[in-house]
Amino acid sequence: MLGKLLRGERLLGTAPMKGACSKGIGVFDQTPSLFYPYSQNNNGIMDRSKQRLTNRITALPRRPTRGPLDINDSPLNSPLSPTNYINATQTRTLSPGGPAPRSRTPRLPSPIPGSNLSANTFMTAPTSLSPSQNTSFQSTVSTLQKDFTYLLRPEIYHPLPVLEIPPPFRSSPASSLPPNPDVNTLSSLLAAGYFRAAAILSATLLTSSPGPSSHDEIFNLFYIRLACLTLCDQTQLAAQEVKALEDLNAAYYRDDETDTHMVGWELRVLAVRLQGMGLGDARRGVMGYYDLARDARSMLTKLKKRKAAGDDLDGEIELWEKRLADLGIRVASALIEMEDLVGAGMHLKTLKVSEEGDEELRAKKALLWLCLGDIDAARECLKKANGGGFKASEMDGTIRALAFVAEGKYEEAVVIWEELIANEETVAGKGEKAMWRQNLGVTLLYLGRGDEARTILESLVAEDNSFHALTFNLSTIYELCTERSRTLKVALAEKVAGMVDIGENEGVVRGWEKVNGDFKL
Known part of the structure; x- marks a missing residue:
């Protein structure tokens, strides 16, 4: 600090100084950005000839000064600091011909969703403090467990109202849980279709002591809770409870070693729609689907590269391709829900489905066209034979009948429904x-x-x-x-x-x- 004063430099939180000391080497002009060097005689009086020369000197921009927070002034950069010793040792031993290779910088724990810690509390660790080639350090980082117990707080989960339940269902056997319910009981309720009881039990298992131990169990129970609330007409409650997840795109939800997402795909897809509803912003849901589509494309790219290297990944590639196509359908559905019919129609035109492609995907696209009122476009989604006529598949027959109903041609629709019902060779369930x-x-x-x-x-x-x-x-x-x-x-x-x-x-x-x-x- 004394050296700063002798040079007349500005300190943090102080104003520009004039004549820092009687033996100073220079002074600041009235404009803090101008500095005039000069020589000084024994009497401390400026030589007049040099003063005239100084007056003719053009103003130069002030050179940037370094403060106490600059990295070069930090004691950590001292040649004697342990950090520099480690880095220098690694540079000599690992890369004698040049600097050490850059690798992923280990991060300190990112903010836990739902915590009251500010983002400044968790900062990226400086590279000089985290030697990337230190195997003992990497093993320590890999053993750090991320904490998802914030989803186990009882205040997250709301009691389910009973006013909308018909009286016969209030006394139903599924409305009461066994004395000691467990995960097997939850599976039985789901198989039976009693989603209200399953929603209550999933919240009970999340908040019980001891609760689920792994993040897979936590996210699975949380997904069951949200899905069951949606299925039993409690979507608004689900939209409130999903806020506990906050931003699923945050780095905290990714594995530090593999960079894969730790939340299941089904929960991520459901959370996109519910978070948009909870925040009253339908466009957020559309953007969320596009974020998921970006992740799906990234995963497909990685899988195809591994397949080119000789790995057998056809099943995984097909799964992610279906997920990507499903996201396209969900975007169109969200646009229709927003009453952006023009945008939904333009988006549906970009979804290409081959004639031999997924029949379920073609049916979904056709139903969306019917919702938009474009019956001709819905019929274009039907599978065509070589002669140009429509194939008599059961899914296509269903779409054809619905198209006739939309046009008001009920007699033609009745004929198709009766043909489908009377078909003894059908494989329909x-x-x-x-x-x-x-x-x-x-x-x-x-x-x-x-x-x-x-x-x-x-x-x-x-x-x-x-x-x-x-x-x-x-x-x-x-x-x-x-x-x-x-x-x-x-x-x-x-x-x-x-x-x-x-x-x-x-x-x-x-x-x-x-x-x-x-x-x-």
């Missing part, structure tokens, strides 16, 4: 057949044949089908066909609540979680 019959009943209702529609839908309920569209449409028919619709709707809710799986899991309740809106109560 019980759920798909029930969907065709339900759509046939709705189409008949549009034609004014309400009695036939009611008979079809009631027969589906008698066969232990209880999906949302079925109960809602049957409740609508009750409202249109009778004045005592409420009695019939309550009876329907009681019947659905009493459904029991008599197959492989005998005695396990199979009815899905319902709310009053499912029965129009």
Whole structure:
């Protein structure tokens, strides 16, 4: 500091100084950026001839000065400091012909999501303090465990309201949990379709003592919690609870050694939509999908390079290609949800699906075109034969029938539904057949044949089908066909609540979680 004063330099937090000392070597002019050197005689008086010469000197920009925080002034850069000794030793032993190779700088723990620590608390460690070739140091860093216990705080999880639950489901066997529930109990509830009870149990397992130990268990239970809340019509609660994750793109969620993301793909995809809803910004969801698409492309690039080197990675490559295509569909769906129909249409045109490509992807794209009202574009998604006609696949038949319904051609749609149902060689499962019959009943209702529609839908309920569209449409028919619709709707809710799986899991309740809106109560 004394040397700074003798040179007349500015110190941190001080104003420019004039005449720092009587024996000084120079002074600052009124303008702090100008400095005039001169010689001084024994009497301390400037020589006049040199003063005239000095007056003619043009102003030069002030040279930058170094303060106490500059790296060269740091005692760590002293030739005697241990850090420089380590770096010098590594330079001589590891790279005698040049400087040591650069490698990934080890980082101090990044801020834990949900913590109250500022970002300045966690700074990137200087390279000189973290020798990259020190194996003992690397082993120490690799053993550091990231802490995700902030997801185990009970205050994150909200109690589920019961006002929207129909009375028959409040007393359902699935509404009460076993005395000592565990992960196996959670799996049984999920298989039975009781998502409300599964949501409650997953939160209980997260907040219990002892809780889950590994990050895989924590993220898996957290995903089950959010997914079940969405499925039991508690999406707003899920949008609030997902805020605990904060930014999933943060470096804290990546493995320090492999740089792979530590959160499962399904949770990352679900969190994008829920975080956009929770913050009231739908565009955030679209941007989140694009962030995931960037990661998917990066992973595909790495896998294809490894495949070129001889690794058998066809299964993983196919998986990531499907994930990337699914993100494209989700972006279009999000744009439709934002009512940006023009943008959704432009985006759908960029999604290329080959005629021999994924049939499910083609069906999703066609359904989105129907949502936009572009029936011709929806038909273009159908698989065509060599002669230009449409192939009679079951998925394409479903899209064709829906297109006729959208055009108001109900008679043509009825013919297609009946053909699909009567096909004895079909490979469709019980759920798909029930969907065709339900759509046939709705189409008949549009034609004014309400009695036939009611008979079809009631027969589906008698066969232990209880999906949302079925109960809602049957409740609508009750409202249109009778004045005592409420009695019939309550009876329907009681019947659905009493459904029991008599197959492989005998005695396990199979009815899905319902709310009053499912029965129009």
